[in-house]
Amino acid sequence: MVEERRILYEHLDVPDINTFDVFRQYDGYARFEKAIAEYQPDDIAKMVMDSGLKGRGGAGFSTGLKWSFVPKDIKPCYLCCNADESEPGTFSNRYVLEKNPHLLIEGILICCYAMGIETTYVYIRGEFTLGKKMLDAAIKEAYENGYLGKDIRGTGLNVDIYSHPGAGAYICGEETGLIESLEGKRGQPRNKPPFPAVEGVFSKPTVVQNVETLCNLPFIVGNGVEWYTQMGPTYADTRSDPPTPDPNTGTKLYCISGDVNEPGVYELDLGLTCSELIEVAGGLRGEEVKAVIPGGSSAPILTHYELDTRLDFTSLTLAKSMLGSGGIIVMNETRNIVDCLLNIMKFYAHESCGQCTPCRWGTPWVRDIVQRIADGNGRKDTITRPKFGVAENGRWGDTGETEEIYEDLDLLESVANNIANVDTMTWNTICVFGIAVSWPAVSYLRKFRPEFEAAIREGKLVTLPIAEATVPPEENYAYQQRFVPKEFADL
Amino acid sequence: MSDELVQIETPFAFNEENQREFNELIGRYPIKEAAMLPTLHLAQKQAGYITPAVMKYVAEQLEVTVMKVKDVVTFYPMFFEEPVGEYVIRVCHTLPCALRDCKVVLDHLKAKLDTDIASETNLAKGTTADGKFTLMKVECLASCDVAPVIMVNDDLYKNLTPEKVDEILNNL
Missing domain, CATH: 3.10.20.600 (Ubiquitin-like (UB roll))
Structure with a gap:
């Protein structure tokens, strides 16, 4: 069995690790001190680039690369820490904030030192009242002990951290939505470019990083790049010749x-x-x-x-x-996929920010279609249409078979794909919320189509046995292009 | 405008403690408008909900138009424009909680409090007659490992069953 390797969470359960004194006993702030004593800011940026650290918030974009886009000559530059953890199924940042907030502060300090940043805003979702309380207390302690504020440890480095509460909007987890929200407006995402790295909060260059990404920094600096790259696979990106490593x-x-x-x-x-x-x-x-x-x-x-x-x-x-x-x-x-999709679509219909028409109208439409199917009122066309494919004579055409048309399923896929097309990966909206809606809608439908069809046919939710409910990979477009990547070392 | 019209709403102003906190908040941002969300949280804590008078006051403090404040208030689900109960009960009903039977918890709360579920445009629907509780469904509260969960004002309650819900309500 795979063993857990606790690094970020290593001291999470130590009593009072949220206090400065206990955190210090467990190497706390030692990695930051090492960073300012042994490395130049550019060295840290290079280490992060070499470590292959990818953003943990969702997009998985290389952190080092993101940092390299920030212009060096425009000041001030801001760091926004994204602690607006609202993706259903995600809850790791909450524990960091509630139990070990000093680790986040140390990560922020290292990032600020590397990028020459003096002001950081930690955007915490409004529901994290305990997390915000713990972080605020930790920030206060860090100020008192001279790890925040002016001229930190006599190095001339100035860093201020402020926590900023959200107010329950999922879209504020999107980086430009977060920036808008931080500026005191509706959290409606911005068009990119300009990317936040060039023009972000208050029209200044802004680095937006997830809590978990920032918490990785102390360990990269403390234990070195070589130690860090040993963990996890590095694949070969064979689109280029010779293959480039994809860490x-x-x-x-x-x-x-x-x-x-x-x-x-x-x-x-x-x-x-x-x-x-x-x-x-x-x-x-x-x-x-x-x-x-x-x-x-x-x-x-x-x-x-x-x-x-x-x-x-x-x-x-x-x-x-x-x-x-x-x-x-x-x-x-025992789970019914139509029911699960309905739950998720209700979430997205509620959380659409309303800025772009395809999403504002499309998400409730998708929800209504799924609701209709789940209620047993799914539309089915009684007319059967000829099925096209490779006919007996080996040519493309009418195969002589007929298929029933499930009108609502075609409509569901069409509406979802018009918010964002999952096959071409293009979206008709400003932000990637569009794709976050159509991805589940279309993939659930394509991979578990028999269950949707059964719900329409029977006029009620039917949970089929797994073998019947799932479309096998070879029959499904949704699975195409799938292959197992080769590790770089194996090439 | 006649004086009567202006005085329908009781005017709002921060109390001393909140004024101090507000003064500290405003110094954190290069533009005043950026303090909007924390200021509104502060105002809601004091006033209970965001009345037009609160919006007017916040707009004056942040040097923006009242419309801009209204714009923000209507966007975020955590700001209430109607009175709510003393205890706001938020029940998570997103997928991970749904897989762990949050519906049982929700139905139990509905029966126990004898109220419907509030909608964002009609909070009164989910508020008990005595004005003590407001019951609402919310999206993921980021505690899926201890599902089903509810939040009562600022406190999170985990791994709920109808019995635990009774215990929580009794202790309030």
Whole structure:
């Protein structure tokens, strides 16, 4: 069985680790002191680039690369720490904020030193009242002990950290939505470019990083790049010649919930498979795995055929899904996929910010279609149409068979794909919320179509046995282009 | 405008403690408008909900138009424009909680409090007759490992069953 490797969470359960004195006893702020004593800011940026650290918030973008886009000559520059953890199925940042807030402050200090940043805003979601209280107390202690404020440890470095509460809007977790919200407006995302790295909050260059990403920094600086890159696989990106390394290094705080015996946060090296993770989380609650959502509710669903998929950025992208924020939701054989999709679509219909028309109208429309199917009123056309395909004579045409038209299913896919097209990966909206809606809608439908058809045919929700409910990979467009990536070392 | 019209609402102003906190908040940002969300949180804590008078006061403090404040208040679900109960009960009903039977908890609360579920445009619907509780459904509270969860004002309650809900309500 895969062993947990606790790095970010190592001292999480130490009593009073949230206080400055106890945190100091466990190497606290020593890594920051090492950074300012031994390295120049540019060295730190290079270390982060070499470590292959990818943003843990959802997009999985290289942190080092993001930092390199920030213009050096425009000041002030801001750091926004994204603690607006609202993706359903994700809950790792909450524990960092509530139990070990000094680790986040240390990460922020290292980032500020590397980028020459003097002001940081930690955008905490409004519901995290305890997390905000703990962080505010930790910030106060850090000021008192001279680790924040003016001229930190006599180095001439000035850093201020402020916590900023959100007010319950999911979209403020999107980086430009967060920036708008931070400026005191509605959290409606901005068009990119300009990217926040060039023009962000208060029209100044802004680095937006997730809590978990920042918490990785002390360990990269403290233990070195070589130590860090040993964890997790590095794949070969064969699109270029010679192949370039595609690192998925470090550990990930996997949040697992749903039908497992011991739901919780498990810190493991990137790259373990879905079934291994379920085993780590105390095994499945139920008989068989029906489906797994690998990266928060926005991620396309995985079926029982795909349980060997490795949970890292590259492998899941190639499996046409995503690691996202690492929120894994497991469903057993008793779950009805139509019902699950309805729940998720209600969430997105509620959380659409209303800025772009396809999303504002499309998300409630998708929800209504799924609601109709779940209520047993799904529209079915009684006329059957000829089925096109390769006919007996070997040519493309009418195969002589007929198929029933499930009007609502075609409509569902069409509406979802018009918010954002999952095949071409183009979206008709400003931000990626569009794709976060159509990804689950279309993938649930394509991979579990028999269950949707049964609901329309029978006029009620029918939970089919797994073998019947799942469309096999070879018959499904949703699975195409899927292959197992080769590790760089194997080439 | 006649004086009567102006005085329908009781005017609002920060009390001493909140004024101090507000003064500290305003210094954190290069533009005053950026303090909007924390200021509104502060005002809501004092006034109970965001009345037009509160919006007017916040707008004056932040040197923006009242419309801009209204714009923000209507966007975020955590700001109330109607009176709410002394205890606001938020029940998470997103997928991980739904997989752990949050519906049982919700139905139990509905029966126990003898109230409907509030909608964002009609909070009175979910408020008990004595004005003590407001019951509302919310999206993911980021505690999926201890699902189902509810929040009562600022406190999170985990791994709920109907019995635990009774205990929580009795202790309030």
